Amino acid sequence: MIRRIQSLPGRPPGFLYRESKQGIFRHKRKFVLHCDEIALPKLVAKYGTPLYVYSAPMICERYATFDRAFRESPHTICYSVKANSNLSILRLLARRGCGFDVVSGGELERVLMADRKAAHKVVFSGVGKTREEMTAALKAGTMLFNVESESELWALAECAARLRTRAPVALRVNPDVAAQTHPYISTGLHKHKFGVPIRYARALYAKASGAKSLRVVGVSVHIGSQITDVAPFGEALARVAELVRVLRDDGHRIEYIDAGGGLGIAYKEPERSGFAKDAASYARAVSEPLRALGVHLLLEPGRSIVGPAGALITTVMYRKANDGKRFLVVDAAMNDLIRPALYSAYHEIVPVTYPDSDAKVEVVDVVGPVCESGDFFARDRELPPIEEESLLAILDAGAYGMALASNYNTRTRPAEVLVSGKSVKVIRKRERLADLMRAEM
Ligand code: LLP
Secondary structure (H helix, E strand, C coil): CHHHHHCCCCCCCCEEEEECCCCCCHHHCEEEEEECCEEHHHHHHHHCCCEEEEEHHHHHHHHHHHHHHCCCCCEEEEEEHHHCCCHHHHHHHHHCCCEEEECCHHHHHHHHHHCHHHHHHEEECCCCCCHHHHHHHHHHCCCEEEECCHHHHHHHHHHHHHCCCCEEEEEEEECCCCCCCCHHHECCCCCCCCCEEHHHHHHHHHHHHCCCCEEEEEEECCCECCECCCHHHHHHHHHHHHHHHHHHHCCCCCCEEECCCCECCCCCHHHCCCHHHHHHHHHHHHHHHHHHHCCEEEECCCHHHHHHHEEEEEEEEEEEEECCEEEEEECCCCCCCCHHHHHCCCCCEEECEEECCCCCCEEEEEECCCCCCCCEEEEEEEECCCCCCCEEEECCCCCCCHHHCCCHHHCCCCEEEEEECCEEEEEECCCCHHHHHHHHC
């Protein structure tokens, strides 16, 4: 397991085992998981568990790799804030010239707090924007509104008219393309609530261009998340390209195509082939159908930028066996990372300190303290024997981890730290019980 993690091409520099200096004898050598230059037990000693740890260089590296993959097309990357909305992470990306995809007034506010100047690189998506949110986004100077229904279009027109401005608009079309992913995060079929059916789009564009306070500038599409076969992206964009040709013939000036997000990551180790390769084949699938159109491409990646750059560190509190079934009860729970409970998602789990020898494995369930049988991180997982008090790292937790954390069971949410080389920054303090109760007093 150690060798495999050390050689993973998708994890530079991020999370690596390094040999601990302490053992003199070979059989006592230990390998300790580091985030960049920092040994995780050192972080835990200072900040406790459960703890979210992110590698800043890995986030930057993945952003740069994604950006490079699209170098042949004029484009803007609008990082999808929902994946991980921590202000420090937004600031890190903003400094590199990244734009943002937001789906609420709250996310917009975060982007503005991270970097006021980023507003002109913000796309506002979402099926239920309120008038207040649209007004705030117009005032901030948002680059593009991805509108998802006719009613929303008129609401936006009204808000823009009131501010005596014109809202830049794309319709999010639903291309009726199936993507192989979990049903909860698949969005591109007509049965889903998202977008307007592509065959009605032409008529709606005609109506939109009649409104003085709207400026029709783009077409947008997003077919789902955690998609690892890039063919459906190509299919969706081919349909969008066809629509753009029709719209241009109708006289619309379509400058932008927003291809949404959705590029998946390899949560399971054998599927990992390196991010540069994955990003390149995704870029080919997306840009090929648009080649002759001369549009500015917008991309909304979330998971693929931050997912592998984060891990959730947890302490094993108790070992227990119920009739031969073995459990490791850890101090993190479904409220901290809900993906396994909600989507039966697989996250690789590794011991933070790994023995040098290839010790035998045991089959365990890794579970949290919350009062639900769905509160697990792994079922029937092979792990080396883990003692009580030792640390585990739940990998690939940088996206949709902390962003979906809750206070279920009145549990305070974890702290988050951002590591860069040898430097460590607490980017979110551990919540205290007083923080939870405050609004109820
Ligand atoms: N753009 C739009 C319009 C979206 O709805 C999403 C994700 C993205 C971009 C970013 O997609 P990404 O590149 O991260 O796949 N909680 C789920 C994922 C929900 C995704 C929702 N929309 C999970 O943990 O798997």
